[in-house]
Amino acid sequence: MSQAKASILLVEDEEHLLDALKLNLELEGYEVTTAGDGVAALKAVENEYFDLIIMDVMMPEMDGISATESIRIRKNEVPILILSAKNSSTDRVLGLKKGADDYLTKPFNLEELLLRVEKLIEKNKKIQEKDTIGEAYSFGNNNIDFKAQEATNFKGEKIQLSKKESMLLHLLIENKNEVVTREKILQVVWGYNVYPTTRTIDNFILSFRKYFEEDSRNPVYFHSARGVGYRFVEGE
Template identity: 40%
Template sequence: MKQRILVVEDEVQIATILKIELEYEGYEVLVAHTGKAGLEAALQEKLDLILLDVMLPEMNGIEVLRRIRNENTLLPIILLTARNITMDKVTGLDQGANDYITKPFEIEELLARIRSCIRQNSIAAKASKEVESILSIKDLFINLDTREVNRGDFSIALTPKEFDLLVYLLSNKNKIVTRENILINVWGYEYEGETNVIDVYIRHLRKKTEEGFSDPTIIQTVRGIGYTVREN
Protein backbone atom coordinates (compact mmCIF):
# COMPACT_ATOMS: atom_id res chain seq x y z
CA MET A 1 0.00 0.00 0.00
CA LYS A 2 1.32 3.43 -0.94
CA GLN A 3 2.21 5.88 1.80
CA ARG A 4 -0.12 8.89 1.73
CA ILE A 5 1.08 12.49 1.96
CA LEU A 6 -1.08 15.57 2.31
CA VAL A 7 0.35 18.75 0.75
CA VAL A 8 -1.19 21.93 2.17
CA GLU A 9 0.11 24.73 -0.06
CA ASP A 10 -1.74 27.76 -1.43
CA GLU A 11 0.65 28.39 -4.33
CA VAL A 12 -0.85 26.17 -7.03
CA GLN A 13 2.36 25.85 -9.03
CA ILE A 14 4.40 24.71 -6.01
CA ALA A 15 1.65 22.30 -4.94
CA THR A 16 1.51 20.83 -8.45
CA ILE A 17 5.27 20.35 -8.62
CA LEU A 18 5.31 18.69 -5.20
CA LYS A 19 2.46 16.38 -6.20
CA ILE A 20 4.25 15.32 -9.39
CA GLU A 21 7.59 14.73 -7.63
CA LEU A 22 6.05 12.81 -4.73
CA GLU A 23 3.91 10.65 -6.99
CA TYR A 24 7.04 9.88 -9.04
CA GLU A 25 8.65 8.66 -5.80
CA GLY A 26 5.72 6.30 -5.24
CA TYR A 27 3.63 8.26 -2.74
CA GLU A 28 -0.11 8.85 -2.96
CA VAL A 29 -0.65 12.61 -2.73
CA LEU A 30 -3.59 14.71 -1.58
CA VAL A 31 -3.54 18.48 -2.03
CA ALA A 32 -5.31 21.30 -0.16
CA HIS A 33 -4.87 25.01 -0.95
CA THR A 34 -6.25 26.61 2.23
CA GLY A 35 -5.66 26.12 5.92
CA LYS A 36 -9.25 25.07 6.58
CA ALA A 37 -9.26 22.55 3.73
CA GLY A 38 -5.93 21.19 4.93
CA LEU A 39 -7.17 20.80 8.50
CA GLU A 40 -10.31 19.02 7.34
CA ALA A 41 -8.28 16.58 5.22
CA ALA A 42 -5.77 16.02 8.03
CA LEU A 43 -8.51 15.07 10.48
CA GLN A 44 -10.51 12.90 8.07
CA GLU A 45 -7.95 11.11 5.93
CA LYS A 46 -5.55 8.31 6.85
CA LEU A 47 -2.14 9.87 6.26
CA ASP A 48 1.53 9.04 6.70
CA LEU A 49 2.83 12.62 6.59
CA ILE A 50 1.78 16.24 6.01
CA LEU A 51 3.72 18.96 4.20
CA LEU A 52 2.27 22.13 5.66
CA ASP A 53 2.93 25.67 4.41
CA VAL A 54 3.07 28.32 7.14
CA MET A 55 1.48 31.15 5.13
CA LEU A 56 -2.01 29.98 4.15
CA PRO A 57 -5.36 31.68 3.49
CA GLU A 58 -8.32 31.17 5.87
CA MET A 59 -6.12 29.66 8.62
CA ASN A 60 -2.35 29.92 8.94
CA GLY A 61 -0.16 26.83 9.07
CA ILE A 62 0.78 27.20 12.75
CA GLU A 63 -2.89 27.20 13.75
CA VAL A 64 -3.55 24.19 11.51
CA LEU A 65 -0.61 22.43 13.16
CA ARG A 66 -1.87 23.25 16.64
CA ARG A 67 -5.34 21.87 15.90
CA ILE A 68 -3.99 18.71 14.32
CA ARG A 69 -1.81 18.08 17.35
CA ASN A 70 -4.86 18.35 19.61
CA GLU A 71 -6.24 15.29 17.79
CA ASN A 72 -3.15 13.42 16.61
CA THR A 73 0.23 13.63 18.34
CA LEU A 74 2.08 11.12 16.17
CA LEU A 75 1.39 12.09 12.54
CA PRO A 76 4.64 13.48 11.03
CA ILE A 77 4.35 17.11 9.92
CA ILE A 78 6.99 19.09 8.01
CA LEU A 79 6.52 22.85 7.81
CA LEU A 80 7.19 24.69 4.54
CA THR A 81 8.02 28.37 4.89
CA ALA A 82 9.21 31.07 2.52
CA ARG A 83 10.54 33.12 5.40
CA ASN A 84 13.88 32.19 6.90
CA ILE A 85 12.89 33.57 10.30
CA THR A 86 13.99 31.77 13.46
CA MET A 87 10.74 32.57 15.28
CA ASP A 88 8.69 30.69 12.65
CA LYS A 89 10.85 27.62 13.15
CA VAL A 90 10.79 27.83 16.94
CA THR A 91 7.02 28.36 17.04
CA GLY A 92 6.43 25.48 14.66
CA LEU A 93 8.62 23.08 16.60
CA ASP A 94 7.05 24.18 19.89
CA GLN A 95 3.60 23.42 18.44
CA GLY A 96 4.69 19.91 17.49
CA ALA A 97 6.17 20.03 13.99
CA ASN A 98 8.62 17.21 13.30
CA ASP A 99 10.78 19.24 10.92
CA TYR A 100 10.82 22.36 8.73
CA ILE A 101 12.32 23.37 5.40
CA THR A 102 12.64 26.88 3.95
CA LYS A 103 11.51 27.68 0.42
CA PRO A 104 13.05 27.56 -2.09
CA PHE A 105 14.39 24.07 -1.36
CA GLU A 106 15.98 21.24 -3.28
CA ILE A 107 13.50 18.43 -3.86
CA GLU A 108 16.10 15.80 -2.90
CA GLU A 109 16.54 17.42 0.51
CA LEU A 110 12.77 17.49 1.04
CA LEU A 111 12.46 13.82 0.02
CA ALA A 112 15.21 12.89 2.47
CA ARG A 113 13.43 14.72 5.29
CA ILE A 114 10.15 12.99 4.38
CA ARG A 115 11.79 9.56 4.46
CA SER A 116 13.44 10.36 7.79
CA CYS A 117 10.18 11.55 9.42
CA ILE A 118 8.18 8.55 8.20
CA ARG A 119 10.92 6.15 9.31
CA GLN A 120 11.17 7.71 12.77
CA ASN A 121 7.38 7.64 13.17
CA SER A 122 7.29 3.97 12.18
CA ILE A 123 9.93 3.12 14.79
CA ALA A 124 8.06 5.10 17.47
CA ALA A 125 4.74 3.45 16.60
CA LYS A 126 6.29 -0.01 16.76
CA ALA A 127 7.88 0.73 20.12
CA SER A 128 4.58 2.10 21.43
CA LYS A 129 2.74 -1.02 20.31
CA GLU A 130 5.30 -3.26 21.99
CA VAL A 131 4.95 -1.33 25.25
CA GLU A 132 1.15 -1.45 25.09
CA SER A 133 1.20 -5.23 24.57
CA ILE A 134 2.80 -5.77 28.00
CA LEU A 135 1.02 -5.19 31.32
CA SER A 136 2.94 -5.43 34.56
CA ILE A 137 2.82 -4.96 38.29
CA LYS A 138 5.82 -5.60 40.51
CA ASP A 139 7.48 -8.68 38.95
CA LEU A 140 4.27 -9.94 37.30
CA PHE A 141 4.07 -9.54 33.52
CA ILE A 142 1.26 -10.23 31.05
CA ASN A 143 1.93 -10.44 27.32
CA LEU A 144 -1.36 -9.54 25.63
CA ASP A 145 -0.21 -10.86 22.24
CA THR A 146 0.85 -14.33 23.40
CA ARG A 147 -1.40 -14.46 26.50
CA GLU A 148 1.61 -15.52 28.58
CA VAL A 149 1.74 -14.66 32.27
CA ASN A 150 5.00 -14.69 34.23
CA ARG A 151 6.00 -13.75 37.72
CA GLY A 152 9.73 -13.52 38.14
CA ASP A 153 11.16 -16.60 36.46
CA PHE A 154 7.95 -18.61 36.78
CA SER A 155 5.30 -19.12 34.11
CA ILE A 156 1.73 -19.04 35.39
CA ALA A 157 -1.03 -21.00 33.68
CA LEU A 158 -4.42 -19.26 33.77
CA THR A 159 -7.81 -20.19 32.39
CA PRO A 160 -9.19 -17.80 29.74
CA LYS A 161 -11.50 -16.12 32.25
CA GLU A 162 -8.78 -15.84 34.89
CA PHE A 163 -6.58 -14.22 32.25
CA ASP A 164 -9.31 -11.76 31.28
CA LEU A 165 -9.91 -10.83 34.90
CA LEU A 166 -6.21 -10.27 35.59
CA VAL A 167 -5.87 -8.16 32.44
CA TYR A 168 -8.82 -6.00 33.51
CA LEU A 169 -7.34 -5.46 36.96
CA LEU A 170 -3.91 -4.54 35.60
CA SER A 171 -5.42 -2.31 32.92
CA ASN A 172 -6.85 -0.32 35.82
CA LYS A 173 -3.70 -0.40 37.93
CA ASN A 174 -3.77 1.96 40.91
CA LYS A 175 -7.53 2.38 40.52
CA ILE A 176 -10.36 0.78 42.50
CA VAL A 177 -12.67 -1.31 40.33
CA THR A 178 -16.12 -2.18 41.64
CA ARG A 179 -17.62 -5.65 41.54
CA GLU A 180 -20.28 -4.35 39.15
CA ASN A 181 -17.65 -3.04 36.72
CA ILE A 182 -15.78 -6.33 36.88
CA LEU A 183 -18.94 -8.25 36.01
CA ILE A 184 -19.76 -5.92 33.13
CA ASN A 185 -16.26 -5.79 31.65
CA VAL A 186 -15.10 -9.35 32.23
CA TRP A 187 -18.32 -11.40 32.17
CA GLY A 188 -20.40 -9.05 30.03
CA TYR A 189 -23.70 -7.22 30.31
CA GLU A 190 -25.68 -10.38 29.66
CA TYR A 191 -24.22 -12.34 32.57
CA GLU A 192 -26.96 -13.61 34.90
CA GLY A 193 -25.04 -16.07 37.09
CA GLU A 194 -24.08 -15.83 40.75
CA THR A 195 -22.29 -12.63 41.72
CA ASN A 196 -19.94 -14.56 44.01
CA VAL A 197 -18.22 -15.83 40.86
CA ILE A 198 -15.89 -12.84 41.27
CA ASP A 199 -14.81 -14.02 44.73
CA VAL A 200 -14.11 -17.49 43.35
CA TYR A 201 -11.96 -16.21 40.51
CA ILE A 202 -10.13 -13.68 42.69
CA ARG A 203 -9.29 -16.54 45.07
CA HIS A 204 -7.96 -18.62 42.16
CA LEU A 205 -5.87 -15.70 40.88
CA ARG A 206 -4.39 -15.04 44.29
CA LYS A 207 -3.46 -18.67 44.70
CA LYS A 208 -1.70 -18.75 41.32
CA THR A 209 -0.03 -15.34 41.34
CA GLU A 210 0.74 -14.71 45.01
CA GLU A 211 1.32 -17.91 46.99
CA GLY A 212 4.99 -18.82 47.39
CA PHE A 213 6.41 -15.46 46.30
CA SER A 214 8.55 -13.26 48.56
CA ASP A 215 6.47 -10.13 47.90
CA PRO A 216 3.15 -11.85 47.49
CA THR A 217 0.37 -9.27 47.47
CA ILE A 218 -0.87 -8.32 44.00
CA ILE A 219 -4.65 -8.06 44.34
CA GLN A 220 -6.00 -6.03 47.24
CA THR A 221 -9.58 -6.08 48.52
CA VAL A 222 -11.26 -2.72 49.07
CA ARG A 223 -13.90 -3.62 51.59
CA GLY A 224 -17.45 -2.93 50.47
CA ILE A 225 -16.35 -1.67 47.04
CA GLY A 226 -14.23 -4.06 45.00
CA TYR A 227 -10.56 -4.66 44.23
CA THR A 228 -7.38 -2.89 43.24
CA VAL A 229 -3.81 -3.65 42.23
CA ARG A 230 -1.14 -1.22 43.35
CA GLU A 231 2.63 -1.03 43.02
CA ASN A 232 2.99 -0.46 46.80
Protein backbone atom coordinates in the same frame (compact mmCIF):
# COMPACT_ATOMS: atom_id res chain seq x y z
CA MET B 1 10.68 2.24 0.06
CA SER B 2 8.36 -0.60 0.93
CA GLN B 3 5.77 -1.81 -1.55
CA ALA B 4 2.88 -0.26 0.37
CA LYS B 5 2.59 3.35 -0.74
CA ALA B 6 2.94 5.92 2.01
CA SER B 7 0.24 8.60 1.91
CA ILE B 8 1.07 12.30 2.15
CA LEU B 9 -1.18 15.30 2.70
CA LEU B 10 0.33 18.27 0.86
CA VAL B 11 -0.99 21.62 2.11
CA GLU B 12 0.01 24.55 -0.09
CA ASP B 13 -1.92 27.51 -1.51
CA GLU B 14 0.56 28.39 -4.27
CA GLU B 15 -0.78 26.39 -7.20
CA HIS B 16 2.44 26.02 -9.23
CA LEU B 17 4.42 24.84 -6.22
CA LEU B 18 1.60 22.50 -5.21
CA ASP B 19 1.54 20.88 -8.66
CA ALA B 20 5.33 20.56 -8.83
CA LEU B 21 5.63 19.02 -5.37
CA LYS B 22 2.72 16.66 -5.98
CA LEU B 23 4.30 15.42 -9.22
CA ASN B 24 7.72 14.85 -7.65
CA LEU B 25 6.27 13.07 -4.61
CA GLU B 26 4.18 10.81 -6.85
CA LEU B 27 7.29 10.02 -8.92
CA GLU B 28 8.86 8.82 -5.65
CA GLY B 29 5.95 6.42 -5.20
CA TYR B 30 3.87 8.30 -2.64
CA GLU B 31 0.09 8.73 -2.70
CA VAL B 32 -0.58 12.46 -2.46
CA THR B 33 -3.72 14.28 -1.32
CA THR B 34 -3.74 18.07 -1.59
CA ALA B 35 -5.32 20.92 0.36
CA GLY B 36 -5.16 24.66 -0.29
CA ASP B 37 -5.40 25.95 3.27
CA GLY B 38 -5.40 24.93 6.93
CA VAL B 39 -9.16 24.44 7.16
CA ALA B 40 -9.17 22.02 4.22
CA ALA B 41 -6.18 20.24 5.79
CA LEU B 42 -8.05 19.66 9.07
CA LYS B 43 -11.03 18.22 7.18
CA ALA B 44 -8.74 15.87 5.27
CA VAL B 45 -7.03 14.70 8.48
CA GLU B 46 -10.43 13.94 10.05
CA ASN B 47 -11.42 11.73 7.13
CA GLU B 48 -8.21 9.95 6.21
CA TYR B 49 -5.00 8.52 7.69
CA PHE B 50 -1.75 10.06 6.45
CA ASP B 51 1.84 8.96 6.97
CA LEU B 52 3.04 12.56 6.68
CA ILE B 53 1.76 16.11 6.26
CA ILE B 54 3.77 18.73 4.36
CA MET B 55 2.40 22.05 5.63
CA ASP B 56 2.92 25.52 4.17
CA VAL B 57 2.76 28.38 6.69
CA MET B 58 1.36 31.41 4.86
CA MET B 59 -2.13 30.43 3.69
CA PRO B 60 -5.64 31.94 3.64
CA GLU B 61 -8.42 30.87 6.03
CA MET B 62 -6.04 29.21 8.51
CA ASP B 63 -2.24 29.39 8.48
CA GLY B 64 -0.03 26.33 8.75
CA ILE B 65 1.11 26.95 12.33
CA SER B 66 -2.50 27.15 13.56
CA ALA B 67 -3.42 24.06 11.55
CA THR B 68 -0.46 22.17 13.04
CA GLU B 69 -1.49 23.17 16.55
CA SER B 70 -5.09 22.09 15.89
CA ILE B 71 -3.93 18.69 14.64
CA ARG B 72 -1.87 18.19 17.80
CA ILE B 73 -4.74 19.29 20.06
CA ARG B 74 -6.75 16.46 18.51
CA LYS B 75 -3.98 14.10 19.66
CA ASN B 76 -3.04 13.15 16.12
CA GLU B 77 0.68 12.34 16.01
CA VAL B 78 1.10 12.28 12.23
CA PRO B 79 4.55 13.67 11.32
CA ILE B 80 4.37 17.27 10.07
CA LEU B 81 7.01 18.94 7.91
CA ILE B 82 6.56 22.70 7.74
CA LEU B 83 7.55 24.67 4.65
CA SER B 84 8.01 28.38 5.25
CA ALA B 85 9.42 31.50 3.63
CA LYS B 86 10.17 32.68 7.18
CA ASN B 87 13.67 31.58 8.09
CA SER B 88 14.32 33.24 11.44
CA SER B 89 15.13 31.07 14.44
CA THR B 90 12.06 32.51 16.20
CA ASP B 91 9.74 31.27 13.43
CA ARG B 92 11.44 27.87 13.38
CA VAL B 93 11.14 27.48 17.16
CA LEU B 94 7.47 28.50 17.05
CA GLY B 95 6.72 25.89 14.38
CA LEU B 96 8.44 23.14 16.32
CA LYS B 97 6.85 24.25 19.59
CA LYS B 98 3.37 24.04 18.05
CA GLY B 99 3.99 20.44 17.06
CA ALA B 100 5.92 20.27 13.80
CA ASP B 101 8.51 17.50 13.47
CA ASP B 102 10.69 19.31 10.95
CA TYR B 103 10.96 22.78 9.38
CA LEU B 104 12.30 23.60 5.94
CA THR B 105 12.65 27.15 4.62
CA LYS B 106 11.80 28.28 1.10
CA PRO B 107 13.40 28.21 -1.38
CA PHE B 108 14.52 24.65 -0.70
CA ASN B 109 16.44 21.96 -2.50
CA LEU B 110 14.02 19.33 -3.85
CA GLU B 111 16.40 16.47 -3.10
CA GLU B 112 16.69 17.63 0.53
CA LEU B 113 12.90 17.82 0.84
CA LEU B 114 12.46 14.29 -0.51
CA LEU B 115 15.13 13.00 1.86
CA ARG B 116 13.45 14.61 4.87
CA VAL B 117 10.09 13.21 3.76
CA GLU B 118 11.54 9.69 3.55
CA LYS B 119 13.23 9.98 6.96
CA LEU B 120 10.08 11.23 8.72
CA ILE B 121 7.92 8.48 7.21
CA GLU B 122 10.42 5.75 8.13
CA LYS B 123 10.74 7.08 11.68
CA ASN B 124 6.95 7.12 12.06
CA LYS B 125 6.65 3.54 10.80
CA LYS B 126 9.15 2.37 13.42
CA ILE B 127 7.12 4.08 16.13
CA GLN B 128 3.88 2.54 14.85
CA GLU B 129 5.45 -0.92 14.85
CA LYS B 130 6.53 -0.66 18.49
CA ASP B 131 5.05 -3.48 20.55
CA THR B 132 2.18 -2.48 22.81
CA ILE B 133 2.17 -3.82 26.35
CA GLY B 134 -1.47 -4.89 26.62
CA GLU B 135 -3.76 -4.61 29.65
CA ALA B 136 -1.37 -6.02 32.26
CA TYR B 137 2.34 -5.73 32.92
CA SER B 138 4.79 -7.08 35.49
CA PHE B 139 8.26 -5.92 36.48
CA GLY B 140 10.24 -7.13 39.44
CA ASN B 141 7.56 -8.30 41.89
CA ASN B 142 5.17 -5.51 40.84
CA ASN B 143 2.05 -6.20 38.80
CA ILE B 144 -0.08 -3.57 37.04
CA ASP B 145 -3.60 -4.06 35.71
CA PHE B 146 -4.18 -1.09 33.41
CA LYS B 147 -7.80 -2.01 32.68
CA ALA B 148 -8.73 -2.10 36.38
CA GLN B 149 -6.42 0.85 37.15
CA GLU B 150 -4.80 -0.98 40.04
CA ALA B 151 -1.48 -2.53 40.96
CA THR B 152 -0.01 -5.00 43.42
CA ASN B 153 3.49 -4.05 44.50
CA PHE B 154 6.48 -6.08 45.72
CA LYS B 155 5.12 -5.93 49.30
CA GLY B 156 1.83 -7.46 48.19
CA GLU B 157 0.02 -4.14 48.73
CA LYS B 158 -2.94 -3.27 46.51
CA ILE B 159 -2.66 0.20 44.97
CA GLN B 160 -5.56 1.97 43.32
CA LEU B 161 -4.21 4.06 40.45
CA SER B 162 -5.75 7.30 39.25
CA LYS B 163 -6.52 7.56 35.55
CA LYS B 164 -3.54 9.85 34.95
CA GLU B 165 -1.21 7.60 36.98
CA SER B 166 -2.32 4.65 34.88
CA MET B 167 -1.88 6.58 31.61
CA LEU B 168 1.58 7.83 32.57
CA LEU B 169 2.69 4.36 33.70
CA HIS B 170 1.46 2.88 30.43
CA LEU B 171 3.27 5.52 28.39
CA LEU B 172 6.57 5.10 30.26
CA ILE B 173 6.49 1.30 30.19
CA GLU B 174 5.50 1.16 26.52
CA ASN B 175 8.62 3.26 25.81
CA LYS B 176 10.81 1.38 28.28
CA ASN B 177 14.51 2.25 28.35
CA GLU B 178 13.80 5.42 26.34
CA VAL B 179 13.37 8.96 27.64
CA VAL B 180 9.77 10.13 27.14
CA THR B 181 9.82 13.90 26.72
CA ARG B 182 7.72 16.21 28.83
CA GLU B 183 5.99 17.36 25.61
CA LYS B 184 4.99 13.78 24.79
CA ILE B 185 3.62 13.31 28.31
CA LEU B 186 1.64 16.55 27.97
CA GLN B 187 0.12 15.37 24.72
CA VAL B 188 -0.79 11.84 25.81
CA VAL B 189 -1.69 12.22 29.50
CA TRP B 190 -2.87 15.79 30.00
CA GLY B 191 -3.76 17.01 26.53
CA TYR B 192 -2.56 20.32 25.16
CA ASN B 193 -5.23 22.40 26.89
CA VAL B 194 -3.75 21.79 30.35
CA TYR B 195 -0.13 22.45 31.21
CA PRO B 196 1.02 20.88 34.49
CA THR B 197 4.28 22.11 35.91
CA THR B 198 7.40 19.96 35.83
CA ARG B 199 6.89 19.54 39.58
CA THR B 200 3.48 17.93 38.94
CA ILE B 201 5.01 15.26 36.72
CA ASP B 202 7.91 14.86 39.16
CA ASN B 203 5.37 14.14 41.90
CA PHE B 204 3.88 11.33 39.81
CA ILE B 205 7.36 9.82 39.39
CA LEU B 206 7.95 10.14 43.16
CA SER B 207 4.66 8.30 43.76
CA PHE B 208 5.70 5.51 41.39
CA ARG B 209 8.98 5.16 43.28
CA LYS B 210 7.11 4.96 46.58
CA TYR B 211 4.74 2.33 45.17
CA PHE B 212 7.17 0.14 43.23
CA GLU B 213 10.78 0.73 44.28
CA GLU B 214 12.34 -1.14 47.20
CA ASP B 215 14.53 1.90 47.83
CA SER B 216 12.81 5.03 46.55
CA ARG B 217 15.98 7.10 46.99
CA ASN B 218 17.91 4.78 44.70
CA PRO B 219 15.36 3.97 41.99
CA VAL B 220 15.82 1.01 39.70
CA TYR B 221 12.80 1.54 37.45
CA PHE B 222 11.70 5.19 37.37
CA HIS B 223 14.22 7.83 36.39
CA SER B 224 14.14 11.55 35.58
CA ALA B 225 16.19 12.95 32.70
CA ARG B 226 16.73 16.49 33.94
CA GLY B 227 15.29 19.11 31.62
CA VAL B 228 14.16 16.52 29.07
CA GLY B 229 11.68 13.99 30.42
CA TYR B 230 11.31 10.67 32.23
CA ARG B 231 12.32 7.06 31.67
CA PHE B 232 11.19 3.61 32.81
CA VAL B 233 14.09 1.15 32.89
CA GLU B 234 13.34 -2.57 32.93
CA GLY B 235 15.08 -3.96 36.01
CA GLU B 236 17.04 -7.16 36.20
